Amino acid sequence: MLRLVSTGGDAPPAALVGPWAAGGRRFINGYGPTETTVAVVVAECREELGSRLPIGLPIANHRAYIIDSAGDLLPDGVPGELAVSGPGLARGYLHRPAATAERFQPDPFAGRVGERMYRTGDLVRWRHDGQLEFLGRLDRQLKIRGNRVEPAEIESALLEAPGVRQAAVEYLAHQGQLVGWVVGGESDDAELREFLSLRLPPYMIPGKLNRLPGLPMTAAGKVDRCALRVSLGSEEEFDMADGTHPVNDPEFVVVRNDEDQYSIWAADRPLPAGWTAVGEPADRAACLEYIDKAWTDLRPRSVRALDGAR
Structure with missing residues (x-):
């Protein structure tokens, strides 16, 4: 009889937890890029954990930090880049010294001589229950009218709305606005924007919301953002900026x-x-x-x- 379900590679929908965690089974959500020898952060999930599953806490002998672009630690609830430290780190990328130097950096928090940490490029935050929550990739960060915008943070807020099962947000440069796609939900667009206004600044509220029966997915099980763009009749490339480093490079x-x-x-x-x-x-x-x-x-x-x- 099946007793344990372990998933990794991409964020699973929260709706999967209920059926798979029933009947005495355990549902483990694992996180870990190849650079950290695969699994490095894990969480045991239950149905009551909310609309977005946590990725949990570091495994034994490893550490996880949430840092800003300058490398300083961020407080609970504030989104930032996930950095991982510990014996599972790879030495680097084969014959790619510059890429290795940029991602594998000195760990100033370990308290051990010569320790390194890997900057994952993933956007996360500490939840109120002390677990890590994955929000998306930092390379999706935008700068709109001088404001830094995290589409993943908007998606997270949408998923907190009653009944919303899936959400995606992108910026359409030719329209000059954020556009959202929502699956499910008990509110109309006006009520959903009001819900967002209690959680996000005005410049992060999507100018347009689209309702879908389900988000298009790639063969790898990820949201097909190209298909979302095509669904609006636009094949324009999104205007994205990598926000992992400040504009004025020190x-x-x-x-x-x-x-x-x-x-x-x-x-x-x-x-x-x-x-x-x-x-x-x-x-x-x-x-x-x-x-x-x-x-x-x-x-x-x-x-x-x-x-x-x-």
Whole structure:
């Protein structure tokens, strides 16, 4: 008899929990990118956990942080980027030193010398019950009339409305407005906007709401956002901006730990224990270019030894 259901790879609909968690079965929602050796955060979900399932807490010997673009910790309830630290982290991307340096950065919170953390690019927040909640990808962050807008945060607010089972939000540049798609719901559009106005600033309220019997999905089980755009008769690319870094790029410095792992670090912040600065401060692009060009000399000693033995 089936006793345990474990899911991962994408956020499952909350409606799945009730049927699968019934009859004494356990429903585990797992989260973890390949860079963290797959599973790194897990939650045991029950039907009463709400419209958006939590991803839970880090597994043993791992840590999870929610940070802003400057790398500072954020308080409960405030969306930010998820960073993960612990022994499950990969060394990096094969033959991609600049990408490795940008994503695998010094961990200033671990309290251990030379520790690294992986910046996932995922938008999350701490829930009131102390668990992590996945909201979406940071590369979907927009800047509309000078305001930073997180479509995933709007989707999360829509899912809190009574009866709403699915929600998607995108920005249509040619219309100059946010557009939402909703599945289910007990309110008309005016009531739904009023519901959102109690939770979001005015510039985050979709100018148009569309009702669908179900959101289109890709073969991989993700929301087909291209199909949503086509459903409105527009094939225009969405005007998206990567919000993982500030517009005015500050100075960084190339850093190295005792294991010959390289990264970049804001030049105006104290270096975490076990990391040494290499060279002079420069902008982000210059630091990454330096690491890329110098990769032959910067490769870990173990890799250089293997190359020499061939």
